[in-house]
Amino acid sequence: MSDLDRLRHLLLHEEHDMLARAEQRIAELEKTNQELAALLPGLVTAAPREPMSRALATPVAAALGNAVHKNRASIVDALFPVIGPIIRKAIAEALRGLMRDLNQVLEHGFSPRGIRWRIEAWRSGVPFAQIVLKHSLRYQVDHVFLIERDSGLVLHRESSPGLADLDADAIAGMLTAIGQFVRDSVGRDGGDSLEAARVGEHLLWVLDGPRASLACFIQGVPPDSLRTVLGDRLELIHAQMSDASGSQSDDVIGAETDLGASLDPVDLVAASAALDDGDGQPHQRPSRWPMLIILLLLMLGIGWYHWHNERWHERVDGLRAELIAHPGFLLTGIDSKPWSRLTVHGLIDADAEPVQPLLERADFGEIKAALDTQGYVSTDDAILRKRAHRLLQAPTDVQLAVDDGVLEVSGQARADWIAGHQQQARWIAGIRRVDWKVTETTDEAAAARTALDALANDLAAETVVFAKDIEPGGDTEAQLQRMAEWLNRAQALATRAGVDLRLRIDGYNDASGSDSLNAKLRLARASWLRDRLREAGAAPALLASAALHTETDASADIRGAKVQLQVARKKP
Numbered sequence: 001m002s003d004l005d006r007l008r009h010l011l012l013h014e015e016h017d018m019l020a021r022a023e024q025r026i027a028e029l030e031k032t033n034q035e036l037a038a039l040l041p042g043l044v045t046a047a048p049r050e051p052m053s054r055a056l057a058t059p060v061a062a063a064l065g066n067a068v069h070k071n072r073a074s075i076v077d078a079l080f081p082v083i084g085p086i087i088r089k090a091i092a093e094a095l096r097g098l099m100r101d102l103n104q105v106l107e108h109g110f111s112p113r114g115i116r117w118r119i120e121a122w123r124s125g126v127p128f129a130q131i132v133l134k135h136s137l138r139y140q141v142d143h144v145f146l147i148e149r150d151s152g153l154v155l156h157r158e159s160s161p162g163l164a165d166l167d168a169d170a171i172a173g174m175l176t177a178i179g180q181f182v183r184d185s186v187g188r189d190g191g192d193s194l195e196a197a198r199v200g201e202h203l204l205w206v207l208d209g210p211r212a213s214l215a216c217f218i219q220g221v222p223p224d225s226l227r228t229v230l231g232d233r234l235e236l237i238h239a240q241m242s243d244a245s246g247s248q249s250d251d252v253i254g255a256e257t258d259l260g261a262s263l264d265p266v267d268l269v270a271a272s273a274a275l276d277d278g279d280g281q282p283h284q285r286p287s288r289w290p291m292l293i294i295l296l297l298l299m300l301g302i303g304w305y306h307w308h309n310e311r312w313h314e315r316v317d318g319l320r321a322e323l324i325a326h327p328g329f330l331l332t333g334i335d336s337k338p339w340s341r342l343t344v345h346g347l348i349d350a351d352a353e354p355v356q357p358l359l360e361r362a363d364f365g366e367i368k369a370a371l372d373t374q375g376y377v378s379t380d381d382a383i384l385r386k387r388a389h390r391l392l393q394a395p396t397d398v399q400l401a402v403d404d405g406v407l408e409v410s411g412q413a414r415a416d417w418i419a420g421h422q423q424q425a426r427w428i429a430g431i432r433r434v435d436w437k438v439t440e441t442t443d444e445a446a447a448a449r450t451a452l453d454a455l456a457n458d459l460a461a462e463t464v465v466f467a468k469d470i471e472p473g474g475d476t477e478a479q480l481q482r483m484a485e486w487l488n489r490a491q492a493l494a495t496r497a498g499v500d501l502r503l504r505i506d507g508y509n510d511a512s513g514s515d516s517l518n519a520k521l522r523l524a525r526a527s528w529l530r531d532r533l534r535e536a537g538a539a540p541a542l543l544a545s546a547a548l549h550t551e552t553d554a555s556a557d558i559r560g561a562k563v564q565l566q567v568a569r570k571k572p
Contacts, residue, residue: 112291139220141265142202145171146237147213152176155212158263166217175206175215209234211241214263226272233262312338312364319344319362319369328352328383330376343370349378351386379405379430388428392421396492397451398438405432412447415440448497449567455490456565459483465560469521470528483563484536490565491539503546504564505530522550529561 044052068075121128142163146156152175154168175194182194197204202217207230214234218226316336323331328349335343342364348355359369378384381402388400388407398411407425418438425434462483467473487503494501507522507529526548534543549564 139218139222139226139269141216141218141222141226141268143217144263144265144268145175145215146263147172147175147215149208149211149213156263158265160265171215175213179206179208179213205230207231207234209238211238216268223272225275226268229268229271229275233268237262309338312336315362315364316342319358322358323355326352326355326358327380328378329355329373330378339365339367341370342367343372345372346374347376348373349376349380349383351383351390352378377429381405384428384430387430388425391428392425394421396489397447402431405430406435407431407433408435408437410437411439412451413438413440445497448493449499452490452493452497452499452567455486455493456567459486459490459563459565463558463560463562464529465558466525467559470524476532480532480536484533484538487533487538487542487563487565491542494567500568501542502566502568503542504549504566505546506549506562506564508558508560508562510559519550523548525559525561526550529563533563 117131118128120126121131124131140160142160143166144158145154145168147153148155152172154172157165157168159165178197179194193208194206196206199217202219203222205216205218205222205227207214207227212234214230216230316334320331320334323329323344323346329352330347331344332347333345335341335345344355344359346355355373356371359371362369381404384402384405384407385400388394388402388409392400392409394400394409394411395413395417398409398413398417401408401410407428409425418440422436422438425431425436462479464476464479465473490501505526507524507526509518509521509525513521530543530546530548534540
């Protein structure tokens with residue numbers, strides 16, 4: 001070895017040793033890395049689950065985020081076979097839940113429970129659908145924690161079957177801190193506390209007691225009865241804690257009470273349902289009387305409603321019949337709402353009698369019937385006769401009659417009237433044919449006298465028959481009206497003929513009865529006929545001078561009365 005080598009060795013031997021050891025370490029690491037690919041699956045399987053999960057959470061999340069941003073289409077294609085069935089399953093479950101809730105709503109619609117819910121909706125002002133959903137939506141208690149109020153320690157916990165346990169200490173600390181924050185900063189005078197909160201899909205209910213608090217994580221919409229059950233269980237726990245004074249609270253509860261049964265989530269839901277159904281008491285057969293009374297009142301109300309409406313419809317039908325029979329009026333419709341409004345629609349002829357009196361006579365309570373009419377030309381025989389009288393202005397010796405649209409004009413008239421109206425009669429609206437039987441009057445006075453004699457004969461042939469005393473037999477209204485018209489025409493003819501008329505009214509009786517009684521009866525019947533003719537509109541002057549004849553006529557063995565018309569010349 002030369003001097004230079006010895007000098008290099010003296011100066012650099014330590015560095016050479018370090019480089020050799022470093023090279024050896026690098027070689028070992030490279031060998032270990034090469035073997036790690038084969039050993040990694042076994043190491044991952046053998047590693048503790050929690051530390052491994054925490055260690056891989058951050059890098060895996062970052063890697064997945066980068067992959068989604070860079071290769072979104074690939075991620076979507078890879079997840080498509082998984083997401084599709086998941087979405088379909090979720091939709092199917094939601095629809096099944098909706099159908100169950102809807103069936104429950106329909107089942108309780110008219111049941112005793114449904115009636116109670118309707119009353120609750122009416123009293124609270126909340127829609128009935130919300131009340132039904134409130135009582136019928138399913139819910140469950142997932143987790144229950146009993147927490148010591150002062151220290152925040154968890155005394156007991158219960159979870160629904162199949163659910164993973166939560167970190168009880170973390171939840172107890174969180175609830176204690178939030179409750180203290182609410183009492184210190186938000187509560188009034190430090191007396192208020194946290195009662196409910198929303199944590200994700202869970203509803204958190206907190207019930208405070210003197211020594212312990214009860215916290216429940218609930219899914220769905222719980223009823224108010226669940227809070228009542230939780231309060232009862234918390235009071236029972238506090239009562240047993242007070243009875244076992246001198247021991248630690250957790251020891252006392254563990255030894256004296258069966259917290260597993262008291263705080264079991266399934267038992268809490270069952271107790272709440274039992275409280276809704278009847279306060280937890282054994283079901284007794286409900287009395288039928290309230291339901292029967294309600295049913296009776298309902299039937300009475302329905303019956304009164306139908307009877308009330310039937311009265312209205314009967315009166316409307318009666319008015320309809322009168323309107324249909326009214327000459328010159330064509331009913332097109334009646335718009336009515338029972339005991340609310342009534343409007344009559346129709347067409348009316350100008351020569352028809354007014355319809356308003358019919359509406360005023362109809363009894364519809366406080367409802368005033370309205371009339372909506374339009375004009376038209378009627379073809380009723382009575383209206384055609386009035387129209388012919390109005391247009392032809394027939395003299396008293398001319399009679400007009402209409403039968404099925406055929407106008408018959410008969411009697412005697414002057415030549416100028418015949419010439420001016422014979423053709424006009426054919427132009428009257430609604431007249432199908434005219435039967436003209438009017439003869440020309442040569443001597444007006446002689447014609448009037450001839451017509452007057454004919455009227456006297458007609459009056460003499462008319463007899464008003466009485467059934468008993470002064471009670472007429474049969475329908476005498478038309479007979480009296482006809483006799484009154486003849487008397488009025490006779491007075492007009494007497495003026496044209498230049499003669500005076502005298503009227504005599506005779507009363508008759510049969511063979512029975514005494515003479516004095518029969519004389520009074522004949523007078524009463526003659527007086528009755530005179531008064532009825534006056535009411536029928538007969539000429540007042542003739543009736544005022546009428547003589548009541550009551551002498552016995554043995555040949556007239558009838559119970560009746562007659563009118564005798566006597567003609568006399570006027571004194572110069």
